[in-house]
Structures are given as C-alpha cells and as structure tokens.
Amino acid sequence: MNRLSRLIVRRVGRFALAAPLPEPMPFGGIPAAQWLDDLKLFATGWIGGLVVFGTFFG
Structure with missing residues (x-):
C-alpha cells in the first residue's frame, strides 16, 4: 500500500454510476478554412x- 491509498475512495450505492454525458456534435461536412x-x-x-x-x- 502506498501513502495515497487512504485518499482513494470507491463509490458505492446510488453514486456508483457515472453521470451520462451528452454526445458532442460532430463537425463532419464543415471544411476547414485554407488559412x-x-x-x-x-x-x-x-x-x-x-x-x-x-x-x-543548447
């Protein structure tokens, strides 16, 4: 065990699941500017x- 192990806490109960993040909008058909x-x-x-x-x- 290292000295940071007491700082690591495992989530249990209702906080165990990660919150879902919205999917980002893709930049698919937008061409990049030549400059x-x-x-x-x-x-x-x-x-x-x-x-x-x-x-x-150096």
Whole structure:
C-alpha cells in the first residue's frame, strides 16, 4: 500500500454510476478554412525549427 491509498475512495450505492454525458456534435461536412491549414503548417515548422536549433545551440 502506498501513502495515497487512504485518499482513494470507491463509490458505492446510488453514486456508483457515472453521470451520462451528452454526445458532442460532430463537425463532419464543415471544411476547414485554407488559412488554418497554412497556419498549422507554419506553426509546425516554426516549432520544429525551435527544437532543432535549440538542440544545436543548447
């Protein structure tokens, strides 16, 4: 047993079932904006550059 085991409480009785959550609305037929794709590509390249040059100079 670890020291956190006394903090873990098992639900019993009427609180044992999880509350059902409503299903989210899908974004299925809505095309993404083209500028958003460009922004994602730019951000990915910029962060990748930070990682690469950060390892070179770090």
